[in-house]
Amino acid sequence: MDDVAPANLPVPSLFDGDEAWDGLPSGGAAGGEGGALYLELEGWEGPLDLLLDLARRQKVDLRTISILDLVDQYLGYINQAEALRLELAADYLVMAAWLAYLKSLLLLPRDPEMQPSPEELALKLQLRLQRLGAMREAGARLMARDRLGRDVFARGAPEGLRVDRRNRWQCELFDVIQAYGTVKARTVPVVHMVRERPVMTLESALSRVGAMLGTSLEWRELRSFLPSGEGEGWDNPQLRRSALASSFVAALELAKQGKAELVQDEIFGPLLLRAVAA
């Protein structure tokens, strides 16, 4: 019951015996049996790493490690650390708790209902240790290869290969001539001409409004001073707007001259206009 390595389960084999482990970088901690472990937690890359190193110290194939021994060693290690009041990272304590739990499961009478069984839990742990061990060994073998720049060397002073890029510019004669035409057309002096637009001049508005005002002392709306008459183009809205603006300025001018009065009762309300009684 000590050796939990599940003899009934097929286990992948990678390493034959412990030779395969020779030459691996050993962890930051070492130590013999029975409390000679010295503690150097910085040396461990986590609880799995510590377990792997403990397993290696069983000096057996990873397939045949004793999980119970391993658990005891791990728990012993953790206890020692706690006795020395070393602060242990949480994951080490979690692993310790889980291993204690696993140990109890392995030692207690079997509960046939339990899934997965303690043996299976142990197997999983073992599989994980095997995988980490395999990668650790692979890393070591990788590092031990003839490495470029350390063991083998590329040419120290290569001349280097250079590719000089050159542009071959393409352009047709027509492009040149057309471009010249474009430049010429673009830079020809531009003559601006303003088209004659239909307007009522201020002068004509002044005389018209002035004349119409003289005949009436009634308040009259400004718009009624505007000329109308279909045939003469006064229905042209542009011209009407011009006439309104000019007539308004004319009304202001007449008021300024003291010839007219202006009243507007509200903003944008009708603008009323009458002659000043002399």
Added chain:
Amino acid sequence: MSAPDDLVRAVEATLFAADRPLSVDEISRHLGGASVRGALAELQAHYAGRGVELVERGGRWHFQTAGDLAHLLRREKEDVRRLSRAATEALAIIAYHEPVSRAEIEAIRGVQTARGTLDVLMEAGWVRIAGRREVPGRPTIYATTGEFLAHFGLSSRRDLPGIEELRAAGLLDPVDDAFAVLTGGMEDDRGGSADGEDESS
């Protein structure tokens, strides 16, 4: 020794002069499209056993000094980066499992991978980001580079030491897969407890 033909000489000169390994295509393009495989084979044979060898690494060719002369050439001054244990393990895991996510690396190592660890490997030019895994969270996945192969003297990932044995032994499969195989496929809940830091992802 028979005189090498012009193409062989040209390939030899090109590779000697190049300041980095060249692919067959690059050599060919440099030589006006000539077919260079024959010349490469001839050169490789010619240099075999000499102090300088022609090697192919990840599809790229370069000359380098023979490995058995390392003791003569090793330079004290520019010693190669010494990788930390964490970085060495991460590199091995990436090389043997690529592409892998950080979570997968951590599942194998049983410990979190410090931020700087993968950076160191990428800065060395040995590891690159190889995209994202199309699973929830879309984790970044990592793979090795041609420079990795060149640095460690590998023609391809098939040359990784022991990779065939590891694969045959199932040691490159996730724990859960191996477990399922060993226990006859009972892939149910996995002991809920502390070992739960999933190999999956």
Added chain:
Amino acid sequence: MSAPDDLVRAVEATLFAADRPLSVDEISRHLGGASVRGALAELQAHYAGRGVELVERGGRWHFQTAGDLAHLLRREKEDVRRLSRAATEALAIIAYHEPVSRAEIEAIRGVQTARGTLDVLMEAGWVRIAGRREVPGRPTIYATTGEFLAHFGLSSRRDLPGIEELRAAGLLDPVDDAFAVLTGGMEDDRGGSADGEDESS
């Protein structure tokens, strides 16, 4: 080909990996005091006629690409590129008005001309610097080259069509008819004034 002995291989590798030419003493010291002259002679003979040669220069030895293959180290690659519109205009102005300064080109184009534009024309070999104008600031003036005439199939600049021909061909019509329409379509008489200048030169 007989296999080289270890000393020859060591010298070969040492010289290959060296980042500078090495004297006989340096090589010897590197190889534990071995006498290397014989090995150097053997290597030199071995590499004679190959794509790489072992040469001695001023008492120092190094490998170098065979002299007749030096052209492999620099390869030219031509990219065919279309002249930009700005460059084409500048070229046209130089061709019609040469010699002109950059300020004059800008005055005629009505747009600033980037420094690179003239560089491109000179790189193409169509424009050359034709001296300096003897006015304040002594601006550089530009003219076309014989290559320009050859490229465009002209026997002389007189072959360029004159303004009247351009007008007849419709090439003086404003490009942007749409613009004319938008602004009221009175696009007619743009003064006999403008075309007065130079077909001449």
